[in-house]
Amino acid sequence: IQKPERKIQFREKVLWTAITLFIFLVCCQIPLFGIMSSDSADPFYWMRVILASNRGTLMELGISPIVTSGLIMQLLAGAKIIEVGDTPKDRALFNGAQKLFGMIITIGQAIVYVMTGMYGDPSEMGAGICLLIIIQLFVAGLIVLLLDELLQKGYGLGSGISLFIATNICETIVWKAFSPTTVNTGRGTEFEGAVIALFHLLATRTDKVRALREAFYRQNLPNLLNLIATVFVFAVVIYFQGFRVDLPIKSARYRGQYNTYPIKLFYTSNIPIILQSALVSNLYVISQMLSTRFSGNFLVNLLGTWSDSSSGGPARAYPVGGLCYYLSPPESFGSVLEDPVHTVIYIVFMLGSCAFFSKTWIEVSGSSAKDVLSYWSCK
Numbered sequence: 001i002q003k004p005e006r007k008i009q010f011r012e013k014v015l016w017t018a019i020t021l022f023i024f025l026v027c028c029q030i031p032l033f034g035i036m037s038s039d040s041a042d043p044f045y046w047m048r049v050i051l052a053s054n055r056g057t058l059m060e061l062g063i064s065p066i067v068t069s070g071l072i073m074q075l076l077a078g079a080k081i082i083e084v085g086d087t088p089k090d091r092a093l094f095n096g097a098q099k100l101f102g103m104i105i106t107i108g109q110a111i112v113y114v115m116t117g118m119y120g121d122p123s124e125m126g127a128g129i130c131l132l133i134i135i136q137l138f139v140a141g142l143i144v145l146l147l148d149e150l151l152q153k154g155y156g157l158g159s160g161i162s163l164f165i166a167t168n169i170c171e172t173i174v175w176k177a178f179s180p181t182t183v184n185t186g187r188g189t190e191f192e193g194a195v196i197a198l199f200h201l202l203a204t205r206t207d208k209v210r211a212l213r214e215a216f217y218r219q220n221l222p223n224l225l226n227l228i229a230t231v232f233v234f235a236v237v238i239y240f241q242g243f244r245v246d247l248p249i250k251s252a253r254y255r256g257q258y259n260t261y262p263i264k265l266f267y268t269s270n271i272p273i274i275l276q277s278a279l280v281s282n283l284y285v286i287s288q289m290l291s292t293r294f295s296g297n298f299l300v301n302l303l304g305t306w307s308d309s310s311s312g313g314p315a316r317a318y319p320v321g322g323l324c325y326y327l328s329p330p331e332s333f334g335s336v337l338e339d340p341v342h343t344v345i346y347i348v349f350m351l352g353s354c355a356f357f358s359k360t361w362i363e364v365s366g367s368s369a370k371d372v373l374s375y376w377s378c379k
Contacts, residue, residue, distance in 0.1 A: 001149045008155055017156040017163070020147045024164055027058040027143065032136055034129040036120025045317075047284075049172050050277045052164035056119075058140035061109055062168075063161050065141050066148060067278040068109075069102035074275070074357070077364045084364060091366070099145055106141030109285070110134040116289045162270065173230060176222040183221065194222040219332070240265055249376055261372065271361050272354035279353065280327055287324045288317065 008016075035056060048055065053062025073094065076082045084094050114130050115122055122130050148160030157163075179193035188204075191197040198215040205211035216224045243265035250258055287304035294300045304324030306317050319325040326345045330336045336343045362368045 001146065001153050001155075003153050004155060013155065013157050017151065017158075020151060020156055020160065021163060021167060023143065023147060024052075024059070024167065027140055028054040028168075030058045031056055032058065032060065032119065032133055034119075034125065034132050034136075036125055047277050047281050049169055050165060050274065051281060052161075052168040054168075058136060059144075060113065061106060061137055061141050061144075063144060063148075063164055063274075064278060064281060065102045065106040065109060066145060066161060067274050068105050068282060069098050071275045071278050071357075073098045073101065074360045074364050077360070094364075099149070102145055103138075103142065106138050106145075107134070110137035110141070112285055112289060113137065116285075116292055161274065165270070165274070173227075177227055179222075185221070190218075190221065192221060194224050194227050197221070198224060261376070267367070268358045268361050272357040275357040275361070276350065276353045283327065284319075284324060287319070287322070 048062070051062040051064050051067070053059055053064065073082075077084045077094075084090055111134055113119070114133050119125070119133060144160070144164070148164075150156060151158060151160040151163065175193070177193055177195050179191065180196060181192040182189050183192055184190075191200050194215070197218075198212075201211040201215050202208060205214075241264070244262045246260040246262050248258060249261055284304075287300075288306060290297075290300045290303065291306055302322055304319045304322035306324075307320045308317050318331070319328050326342055327349055329346055330339070330343055
């Protein structure tokens with residue numbers, strides 16, 4: 001996609017952004033044709049929000065191929081395996097290689113998803129159906145790449161990746177709060193939505209205090225404590241998002257001319273979290289694939305052992321041992337107390353990996369102190 005030859009008006013940018021978002025949401029609701037079942041345990045249940053993916057639909061892969069290609073290219077650049085210059089030509093070559101690599105990763109992930117049995121036994125589905133599912137996932141991944149590039153070229157507002165993630169998060173919050181879907185948890189029928197469940201429990205239970213406690217702390221389904229914590233985190237992030245330092249810059253060529261360069265507290269925004277999620281999700285894919293094929297192998301178990309859970313909610317797989325277990329967040333506050341070593345390792349890994357990706361992203365994207373100084377020196 002070429003950059004616009006004229007200045008795009010704000011209303012036109014809003015229109016293109018709305019069209020992009022509409023296409024993405026439609027793809028999130030179109031189920032994959034040919035799948036036998038998508039009810040198997042989902043290893044990416046906890047990461048689908050940040051990866052903007054939707055189980056069993058065209059957006060099964062979400063932004064994972066884009067982020068994974070960016071992750072690998074940045075690691076190669078950070079390790080000096082490939083050289084990325086400061087010229088626009090070098091930047092264009094780097095971005096082009098990243099998109100090409102993203103297409104290759106899309107095909108690879110689609111093949112892995114199909115062959116590991118996420119949509120049914122490949123031998124029962126047949127080669128034709130398996131190929132059809134792979135083609136659908138590849139075309140959907142290509143659509144995501146093009147939509148993201150459309151916004152990045154200046155036709156829309158912001159970044160496609162951030163837009164898709166924000167949309168998916170908002171959709172998930174609203175659904176988890178007000179979902180009318182009923183689930184049989186063994187204690188009776190309950191509503192999935194936390195707010196609706198509150199009124200339902202208060203209306204049907206004789207012990208109102210116990211009903212209120214269950215609405216706040218119930219396991220395996222959204223509860224009010226989750227909702228309150230989410231709103232609190234949103235408020236904190238929005239508050240700190242406004243923190244910045246404006247550096248005064250005086251022009252050496254034109255006396256009396258001043259500019260300011262804002263440095264935000266969240267200088268790299270959500271990029272480190274996205275890259276870290278892509279790293280862990282790909283590790284989960286490899287571990288799940290090996291566990292399916294070589295169950296019981298010592299090295300495979302060292303990478304990760306998995307268990308399925310479908311009580312009180314959608315089927316999901318979670319690591320119970322190995323490296324994947326220690327790189328996954330504790331499921332509850334009780335889990336933190338039961339295994340504090342797991343909690344400490346997870347926190348250290350999160351902070352360390354995000355710090356590394358922040359530093360690498362700044363250097364590769366041309367946002368380092370050296371790059372900023374070079375830019376303003378030419379002014």
